[in-house]
Amino acid sequence: MARTRASNYDEKRLTILNRSAELFSEHGYDRASMNKIAEACGVSKANLYHYYKDKEGLLFDVIRFHLKELLDVIEEVSRLELPADERLRGLIGALLEAYRDADSQHNVQISSMRFLPLKRQAELKGMEREMVEIFSNAILGVAPQLKGSKMLKPVTMSMFGMINWHYLWFKSTGSVTRADYADLVIKLIADGTRGVLAQSPKLSKRAAAAV
Secondary structure, three states, X not given: OOOOOOOOHHHHHHHHHHHHHHHHHHHOHHHOOHHHHHHHHOOOHXXXXXXXXXXXXXXXHHHHHHHHHHHHHHHHHHOOOOOHHHHHHHXXXXXXXXXXXXXXXXXXXXXXXXXXXXXXXXXXXXXXXXXXXXXXXXXXXXXHHHOOOOOXXXXXXXXXXXXXXXXXXXXXXXXXXXXXXXXXXXXXXHHHHHHHHHOOHHHHHHHHHHO
């Protein structure tokens, strides 16, 4: 007979995922054993195996749950009827807000996905591509000169670079708010791409023909 799940099963699993993310981020995925995870979560190793049969499953769900949360918040903004600049500002702001208190999960996503089998990596990278597509379309709204340009992807990934690594220096008590930083990123994208294309005649002509 299958074991009946406790009423707080999902809550306990989320606690396990959060503590695992902290351990993977602090000590590295390869050095965080199931024994250490069980100890950090305050459960027995047998109880931990009731939720996850191995560390690979834990890592996969840490990243999958994190990406699902990110996708949920940006898709919510994307469905709104907003002017181009407000749409991009809303998307960036939503992503920055979703990163709040999720430094460990974010760090694990960036540094530890490579430890997963290729099939599982492919599923997670598919979720990442969905996010990239949403932001690429929003960037075209404020920088239409990128339409048809091979620079759209580099610009989009550069934007993610500015956002993804902000946690290394950003302080919530500092003089720059998340909203301020969202505005800065938008200005760098909108104004900076004009300069990039202007310096490359071939790209400028291709972009102009496509718009």
